[in-house]
Amino acid sequence: MCILKKVKPYTMALAITGGLIAGSGILPGHNIILGTADFIAELFMRLLKLVSLPIIFLSIATTISGLEKYDDLKKTGSQVLGYTISTTVCAATIALLLFLIIDPANPNLVNLATETAPSEQGMRYIDYLLNVVPSNVIQAFADNNVIGTLLIAVGIGVSSLSLPGDKRQTLHQLFSSLYAAVFQVTEWILKLVPVAIWGFTAQFVQSVMSQSLQLDTLSLYLFCVVGANILQAIVVLPLLLKRKGLDPMVIFKKMLPALQVAFWSKSSSAALPVALKHLKCNTDIDHKVASISMPLCISINMNGCAAFILTTVFFVSKCHGIFFSAPEMLIWILISTLTAVGNAGVPMGCYFLSCALLSSMGVSLQIMGFILPFYVMIDMLESAINVWSDICVTLAVNADNEMAHDLEASEITA
Template identity: 40%
Template sequence: MKKYQIIIWLVALVVGVGIGLLRIEAIDSVMNFIATVFTRLFRLLAVPTIILAVINTLASLGVGKEMSRMFRTALTYTLLTTTAASVIGLGLYLLVSPGNLPAEAIDAEVATGIATGETAEFSYADHLLTVIPDNIIKPLLDGNVLALLLICFAVGIALSKMPDTPSRNSLIKGLAGLQDLLFMLIRWLIDILPIGIVAFAAQLTTEMGGDIMLDSLGKYVLVIIGGNCIQVFIILPLFLLFKGINPLTTFRGMSQAILMAFFTKSSAATLPVTMQNAEQKVGVDPKVSRFVLPICTTINMNGCAAFILVTSLFIMQNNGMPISWVTMLMWVFISVLSAFGNAGVPMGCYFLTLSLMSGMGADVSIMGIILPIYTVIDMVETAENVWSDSCVCTITDKVLARKSSQV
């Protein structure tokens, strides 16, 4: 991060909070507009970043041992960190033991329309079908990351297997040039990001001004936020230390991306910044970062797994459903599996949990009570997800570098 940039970002944060506290409707509307513009711009860059990163990396690596080792390492640590986040969430839930919400509060939320209606038809078979693309344009327009990854894998591997001809080399150079152009656009966007931070902070301050049932939801929020903090400041650094990596140095290098994730609430939108920080600030090999990070953005959802587990147990408890040890362990597995493939976009975990509970026939009116505070939860979880992506990427780079030196 450039000198004084953190100070500028912090000043922008303070200014944004001050603007939000004014509660002036016209100014709030302007801040919401600016925040939306920045979020849309980062999403605009996120999709081509994923496409070019995966295709270029696979084209250069092929499907040899290096790529296989890279994928196995990233997948292993993704599973380990996501499972750890879910288990920590379960442990805190049992320790804090949130009580049931007042029945009248739940009944009042039925009118919001957050119930067992349309989402009850959700099934994982349907979700799997959306991953299988039936044309090239639709996944691009929809921002379907998993479908795009399948296409990019096929194109990248095909490029690596093509004969070494001038046309193939020209195509690869052209894709690399497009990637360099994309990173230039990302740098420009980062330069004006303080304006976006002011808007994001003002927007958050305004949204937090509503009446929230803190007394009833306090323990639930404590479990969610506390689990995220333990994962961020204890568990993930321990993974890095175990591999001989300095957590403070890594966190400092990735701080720009983590802050960006916090404000945008989208790990996919933050991906360009995450890749740039990993390569330029932490020193990760571009071959590793441009392969691992797009995958992690889709499957490495530590915060989402913890949210799914805790919220599902909370809803089941309020619905009077029996929760045995077998049920809790089963939901650890379900939460980890569900987090894989969850869209790295704002409120992705919220709607996924809503779908899971609706599919069980539970009364999900409680989700309407959680909704006003989910903005804060989503910000913390997204920052945790990007930090976890960074840790998995850094560990993968270290493992591959160590094995290469032993050859």
């Protein structure tokens, strides 16, 4: 669920308009206004970094430890997880290929390219990879080690599934309560989004006027993000349906109301009741499968988020002169998949995760400020595609169950 849906559209419009005017320099006290914009932008980024790591850890630990409630249908849960991982990996891979083909990043985008030689940067990143496994839990948070934190969260979450029922439930409740508390703090911070957008827009305009920001480069980045999401929606997911003997266009038309809710609300959770209603009423799906698969997919199936994270991390990193080798790119497909799967109910989750990953690498987040005003629109598309993926995965799981049932019936008859 994204708190941005609570912000009125005219508020966003006013923030962007005000930022355009403030950054243009036509108002008196221009330097003071720009100084205020810089202060607000820096404050917002610090607050984001403050809650990013805890919310990433708790969202993943809560999601995994809570899988016990699907114990009565473990087969369905494992099928959902399998399809979720495979479709999310596809989304991240498409994003990587599109990024390599278009190559939108410019190391001089905001005149922030590091002066360190590429080989030295490479060595620093290799050292970072070698130290992703922390020696203790506190070190992971103190060093802002996002990947190390992810490993700890996954390890604790998975291990909790083997605990006795009462202990597993207690641990899940602990994670859920802590997550709810951090989530509330996050909501308070995100109430500053309109003000932050004003500050970032003012910075954006000032950078354009001073010719330190190249609009064509930023446009190519946005094309990569949107293009990767659209390819996932119109190629990968329809192919999954066709493999199961389903007509993608027929399914799309039947589920369009749910996709519209997801698009305009920027919330997969908000679209869940509508999606379940139309699945149960307009398709031949097993109601039990739909009731288990859709809520689980809403929590962990984030195709659009994986594409955004990978593209954004690569784009911002390369704009700062940081390059990745082929093996590192493959590792980042897995990182993007894992972080997207853990993005359960995080407001502005993709944006948070990207900031946290970049921050852990020591990369400046200034370009993320330029991306923020556009993210509001990207989030609408990603939410709709995430729900479309949830629907496709649920129907694929149902088709597998029907096939298994038919096979068992034929064996009994024989």
